[in-house]
Amino acid sequence: MIANVLVGLVALIHLYIVYLEMVLWDTPCGHKAFKLTPEFASASKVLAANQGLYNGFLAAGLIWGLYLGAAGFQIKVFFLLCVAIAGLYGAATVGRKILYIQTVPAAVALVAVWLGA
Numbered sequence: 001m002i003a004n005v006l007v008g009l010v011a012l013i014h015l016y017i018v019y020l021e022m023v024l025w026d027t028p029c030g031h032k033a034f035k036l037t038p039e040f041a042s043a044s045k046v047l048a049a050n051q052g053l054y055n056g057f058l059a060a061g062l063i064w065g066l067y068l069g070a071a072g073f074q075i076k077v078f079f080l081l082c083v084a085i086a087g088l089y090g091a092a093t094v095g096r097k098i099l100y101i102q103t104v105p106a107a108v109a110l111v112a113v114w115l116g117a
Contacts, residue, residue: 001116002112002116003076003109003112003113003115003116004066006105006108006109006112006113007062007065007066007076007080007109007112007113008062008066009105009109010062010080010083010105010106010109011059011062011063011066012059013101013102013105014055014056014058014059014062014083015056015059017052017055018052018053018055018056018059019052020033020034020052021048021049021051021052021055022048022049022052022053022056025041025044025045025048025049025052026038026041026042026045030048058079058082058083058086061075061078061079061082062076062079062080062083065079073113076109076113077110077113077114080106080107080109080110080113081106081110083102083103083106084102084103084106084107084110086102087099087101087102087103087104087106088103090102091103
């Protein structure tokens with residue numbers, strides 16, 4: 001139960017990231033969230049939308065794993081590992097904040113999934 005709540009939370013975080021990157025990127029909210037200048041946001045809007053789409057796939061995979069219930073164990077583990085690794089890469093290349101927003105929640109959910117198996 002706790003594991004599924006945590007997996008759901010990671011999925012919701014990624015759905016919010018999708019919204020930020022695909023819809024709000026070139027708005028004051030997106031500028032603030034990602035510390036962007038309006039010029040950079042405008043110039044990189046298409047790239048951000050592409051990045052948002054990938055985050056949407058991560059969320060979809062986690063939701064799929066939840067939908068499958070106990071049979072979704074491997075799906076949840078796979079997508080949580082993908083989220084954690086993407087977060088590590090983002091933290092190393094973009095900023096440490098990503099470690100706390102993406103990697104830590106995924107790692108905690110991953111441990112909960114493994115312990116609940």
